[in-house]
Amino acid sequence: MERTTFNALDPNSNVGCGRGSGVEQGAEETIFTEQASDDHVIIKDSCDVTVTTTDIQAAVNLQVAIQLAIALVLSVSIADGSQAQKIQQDLLQRISTKQLIRQKTYIENSRGIEVTMTDAEASVSIQLLLQVLLALVAKLDVL
Amino acid sequence: MxxxxxxxxxxxxxxxxxxxxxxxxxxxSKRPLTPEQKQQIRTVLENLQVETERFLQHSQRTIRRESKPNH
CATH class of the missing domain: 1.20.5 (Single alpha-helices involved in coiled-coils or other helix-helix interfaces)
Structure with missing residues (x-):
């Protein structure tokens, strides 16, 4: 007896690609995640895949902007330049994240998949940076 | 809050x-700031607060993908 395997890209394999077509019983889908150093979604031999992820580039840009603002406030508000620099280094070293947590997700031979990944650490890091900046402005009576 | x-x-x-x-x-240790410097910092701060709020609310992007057979 010939064994048939599900092929997500074959319109004759169960139902064709397209929303609402559904997946029949017996279809094989492979979705697994592992912690890795890259933020990557790898899709192979699949269709109708929708991936929603945290915008990592926006997170990095915002983190850098807030860190620069902290450096700026320290630089203009503290009379001793070397003291300002030491405080800046100490502060940013303590609150900077070494690397955003990233996941690698593999989607293979799948159809009609929706994946949502949220980088919670990015949000927390940005919130903390902003709070430090606000506390700094208040502490130094800048405004 | x-x-x-x-x-x-x-x-x-x-x-x-x-x-x-x-x-x-x-x-x-503090150094007095000019009104112009204070205004600059105020502007930067306001912009960063807006951008942070925007990021926290809309930090996700959606991509729809389809792949070709990997033969």
Whole structure:
């Protein structure tokens, strides 16, 4: 007896690609995640895949902007330049994240998949940076 | 302000207080700012708050993908 395997890209394999077509019983889908150093979604031999992820580039840009603002406030508000620099280094070293947590997700031979990944650490890091900046402005009576 | 904001606020204050103290910061360490400098900082701060709020609310992007057979 010939064994048939599900092929997500074959319109004759169960139902064709397209929303609402559904997946029949017996279809094989492979979705697994592992912690890795890259933020990557790898899709192979699949269709109708929708991936929603945290915008990592926006997170990095915002983190850098807030860190620069902290450096700026320290630089203009503290009379001793070397003291300002030491405080800046100490502060940013303590609150900077070494690397955003990233996941690698593999989607293979799948159809009609929706994946949502949220980088919670990015949000927390940005919130903390902003709070430090606000506390700094208040502490130094800048405004 | 929700709980996570309050927590971040408190953590930020504690961290900052500790760093300033360790590095010998005192009120006399401060340098007076001109009104122009204060306005510049105010503008930067407001922009960053807006951008942070925008990021926290809309930090996700959606991509729809289809792949070709990998033969």
């Amino acid at each position: 929700n709980e996570s904001d309050q927590l971040a606020n408190k953590l930020g204050e504690l961290l900052l207080g500790d760093v300033l103290e360790r590095n010998g910061f005192t009120p006399s």
